[in-house]
Amino acid sequence: EKGGWSSFMAKEISEQPAAIANTLIGRISDGAVKLPELDALGPDILTDITRVVFLGCGTAAYAAMLGQYAIEKWAHIPVTVELSHEFRYRDPVIDNRTLVVSISQSGETMDTLMAVKYAKELGARTLSICNTQGSTIPRESDAVLYTHAGPEVAVASTKAFVAQIAAIYLFGLHLASVRGELDAAAVAGLTAELAALPAQLETVIEQKDSISQLAGWMVDTRSVIFLGRHAGYPIALEGALKLKELAYIHAEGFAAGELKHGPIALIEPGQPVFVVVPSPRGENSLHPKVISNIQEIRARGARILAIAEEGDVSVLPFADTVIRIPLASTLFEPVLAVAPLQIFAMELAAAKGLDVDQPRNLAKSVTVE
């Protein structure tokens, strides 16, 4: 039950460090990843496949986007992300050397279930990453890697999302090792970063009260924009989705590089824009590009809410508010950056007097197509 929490969502946000830790438990040993459940795929499948296709809807699809970035980097194998409900209605090119990885908290999402069945008909191997033991999608799949977030009651997904990222990263590291793309030392370094996430995320969640204050002055806001690049992009999409579903506010997430291709026309004085700022230490040198995006929209009157790493002072002259996250490398930052956006959406919904756990028109699992 809710315990002392005001909502299941508040409780589940606080449970995110444990959701990650429990998903990692028993699966990292001496710096290596151990996933015996993948044996059910059959011998040599992970070395034989030529590509990976992720399937999911909503938040699960955003976790899959991070999986795409991670697996292409670590395992050097082509990865695509498909919305389950689109996948089946075109003619996707799939064969028996394709591994289809479905992501689903409930394991009952009809769109994803039907997409998995379709992929099987086309000869694909199927892996399910799922939070619900014994649910339908894992039963339809060759193998299952469970997330251990515990039951998620609030309609809006929070702890299941971070657990999905942890499980997908474990899978990606395992795939990269068995394919000889990452050596033991590299895997050990990355598993140590994964294992550090729960404690780091705890420190982000501790800033809950200052994020609640932001929500307080935004109750009359009609539109919020979220920007991110690379690993920050799925987080911008997730921040926007949370705000739509909980606070019923129009919200859009954009890849920051796309701004000048159209969305910058939306910027007018007072427009709130959350920006997920990549680390200035990041290997992909996106930091200066995102800072210049911030300057461009700030010059047009945008109100900037930056999520930036501790010690990054470059945002200070341009941001109206800075929310700090601990130092992490590029692919791990999103796990830390998402929490302030979840808290913001929840607090704004609560400030508007809305039911945070049961938003209108939505069900926890979507068992119809």
Ligand code: F6R
């Ligand atoms: C968003 C949300 C939905 C689900 C989506 C997939 O907060 O909860 O977007 O993520 O309906 O659900 P599962 O993961 O159960 O397949």
